[in-house]
Amino acid sequence: MGAGGDLPLLLALAALAAAESVAWAAVGVPELGGLAAAQAGLDLATGLVVSDPGPRAAQVLAVLLESVPVVLVGASVRVPERAVRRLRAVMRRSGAVLLAAGRWPGADVQLRVAPVGWTGVGRGHGLLRGRRVTVTAGGRGAAAAPRSAELWLPGPDGLVGVTDVTDVTDVTDAAGVTERGAAEAVRGGARADLRVVG
Structure with missing residues (x-):
């Protein structure tokens, strides 16, 4: 990360x-x-x-x-x-x-986290209920082919899980960008790396 x-x-x-x-x-x-x-x-x-x-x-x-x-x-x-x-x-x-x-030499799997947005935020107000992110995995050997999934991190229930985008109606990012602008946040947003070794 x-x-x-x-x-x-x-x-x-x-x-x-x-x-x-x-x-x-x-x-x-x-x-x-x-x-x-x-x-x-x-x-x-x-x-x-x-x-x-x-x-x-x-x-x-x-x-x-x-x-x-x-x-x-x-x-x-x-x-x-x-x-x-x-x-x-x-x-x-x-x-x-x-x-x-962060960076770990020789990691077998690397996960990248890109923020998509939050649910629960209205126009400048609201209670944050969940955060959506896109997690991309890649690495060496069997993990060489990159894979991505959109996750709740955490979700409205407080747990980590795969998102069902059809259920999301009021997603905004931390700057108040609506669902339509969330793709821009993914492309230009801060990324985090996580290495899995073992």
Whole structure:
């Protein structure tokens, strides 16, 4: 993910990956709050948060990837290329999944998030009920062919899911652009990257 990232997508992916194993960890994700993690479906009782791994981030990640099946990594965490190769070996051995915000060398899958708009906003007023985004996946191997989907992140029910555009009647983007102008927001909007390694 880019600066600021798209934490809801990162948390949704982590919750899916941790569904069977339950345990998870977050490293260098200072914007992560307990309420957001719990609403995404992560069990706070089985999570471990390392706000700032410092200069030994590679060692911290290696220890966590040996013992925790799902590890989130913030965009500010920097790991040398040679350490990334060692971490990949740890993941192959342990079966752990690394979800990294921002640039991560050698990521298998890269997700790009482009904002489409919000539902619930009228002409300058209203209660935000859901946010629509377009998520595009690409990467290496089986993920080489890009695929896109429009998602609620989150939807009117607070959950992540695929949108049904026929049900959307009052979508605007953060600047008040109507549904008709939402395509322009997608083409010119800020993009976020998410890397999945493992």
